[in-house]
Amino acid sequence: MDIKELSSILQEKGVVGAGGAGFPTYAKLSEKAETIILNCAECEPLLRLHQQLLKKYAKEIVDTFHLIGETVGAKEIIIGIKKHYKDTIKALNDVLGAYPNVRLGLLDEVYPAGDEVVLIYEVTGKVVRPGGLPIESGVAVFNVETVYNAYRALSGQGPVTEKYVSVVAEVEQPITVKVPLGTTLDEVVAMAGGVTTKNPVYFVGGPMMGNIGVGSQPVTKTTNAILVLPEDHYLVERKRSNSSIDLKRAAASCCNCSMCTDLCPRNRLGHPIEPHLFMRAATFKDVQDPNIFLNTYFCCSCGLCELYSCFQGLSPRTLMTEYKGQLKANGVPMPQVTPKPVGPEREYRKVPMKRLMARLDLVKYNKDAPLDEKEQGVKAVKILLSQHIGAPAKAIVKVGDKVKKGQLIAEPGKGLSVGIHATISGTVGTVDDRFITIQG
Structure with a gap:
């Protein structure tokens, strides 16, 4: 497979950075990438989904990452992972024998190990120019869920229609769930058994770099976590x-x-x-x-x-x-x-x-949030057309259309952009230049 073909598939299937700012993955593919790094540093406190996903799908993710490395002609393929993720490291070591040019880059349990500039230095010794892009140093970084989504796209399992989200802190049962894009935060939190505090505040993305969200807000391709915190918590006040x-x-x-x-x-x-x-x-x-x-x-x-x-x-x-x-x-x-x-x-x-x-007064919330991949019965979704850096996707459906899960409902915009797909089957309810709603 050449870069052009791989880029086309990833753009069409809507694969973007599944964390951070959502940079379209196809645009990271470059022959200048002498080194590619899989980021399993789980930068923020309390987050676990990358280590969970990599442990369960080690072979699929490593095989896909190896394919990306071969496609761009990378000389070095590194998995950046924290030393104390012992179960995930064991799962990786069980499959790495088939990939002699893939190595582990072991990281200390420090913050912010997942910052890509810090990660690149830790596993390669290279310093990215201030304000520069990693590719200027011959490096491209991909996170675990992004590569898992690439695996699904390349293996014919479908485009990006779902997101893994960790729901932690003031909830009955901390959990990592897989939900359709466009699911509301309230619905996701309910999957963790509900809240355990009065006047809960949703901290979306992580305690250090996240922002306060509202219950009606939809899950996007970059929603990694929801921390449910008391209204008087230190982080909320700050x-x-x-x-x-x-x-x-x-x-x-x-x-x-x-x-x-x-x-x-x-x-x-x-x-x-x-x-x-x-x-x-x-x-x-x-x-x-x-x-x-x-x-x-x-x-x-x-x-x-x-x-x-x-x-x-x-x-x-x-x-x-x-x-x-x-x-x-x-x-x-x-x-x-x-x-x-x-x-x-x-x-x-x-x-x-x-x-x-x-x-940060988070130690009491540092509990297991087991991965639960069962299909969630979501009745309606609000799918944003801009879930990535670059131009928003352009809707190609109209109100009243019947759509099936995985169907393209918005094509890539001009320039840097990716496609957006129906995340549940149903009837299109609203279409504008910002979002599309689907009633299941």
Whole structure:
């Protein structure tokens, strides 16, 4: 199989990054990829679906990943996985004998090991240029569920119509379920036996980089987890903070200790992101060195600075994200910089996941969330036409049409885009440029 054929299949079947921002997978296929990495680092606390999926479908996923490597001509095929995922590692070792050019890249249990720039350095020693793409360093990274979806597409089992979602924290039975895309968050949470707290708040995506969602919100191709938290939980209060108040608090109490910079994973890789300097410049409106503001482009929004490093509970990540958004809105270009050499101190400034969970008051929620793949009886879905980076898909069905699960209902838009498919069989109820609803 050549790259063009593989790309066509992945685009048609709607395969995108099943986490993160949803980058269309076909666009990552390149002959420049000397190394491809399977990301099984499970970046966020409490998430388990990638290790669960890789353990159960080790042969299928490794075989597909090996095929991708052969197709792009990669010289090195690496599975990045945390050392303590022992059951998954055993499942991999049972099949890796048939793939001599595939190796494991073992990772420590630290945060954010799943950040692709951090992952690439850990398993290859390469530093991705600040603001650059991994392919510039000859690397392409794919997560586990993405490759599993590629396996299903290539084996004729169908396009992407379902999503694995971990439902954890304040629920009766923490669980990882497989649900049709477009299922509401409320319905998914109900599959975990319901909530165990008053006025629950849904944290979608993960405790560090996720956002607060609402019950009517539909599951998309990038919905990895739903954390059900009490309304007064530390993470909820931080997420609901007001940025103008955050700035005033920083002006009043930031002592510029530099802890946020010292523990910044991108700074430790030589990227010119220095949150403590930004906090000082922003709070005093000091624009003598504009690079301090321009370098906010290089923040990966991992959240360590404000949720772990700062002992005064300030919000560097939130404020830098706001400034970065203003720079983009005003057409200010990202600066071109060269990273500094990685210093030996980096090894001693990694954040252990156990300590992070303790800081976030999540230890009590660190329970098994077993994988349950039984078909869920969802009666209606709301399928977004933009579940990926790039142009939204364009609807090719109309109200009243009868559709079957797996049928193409929106074709790829112009440019970077993928197809969208019916996730249940039924009747099309609504069609506009944002979503399509189907009544089962």
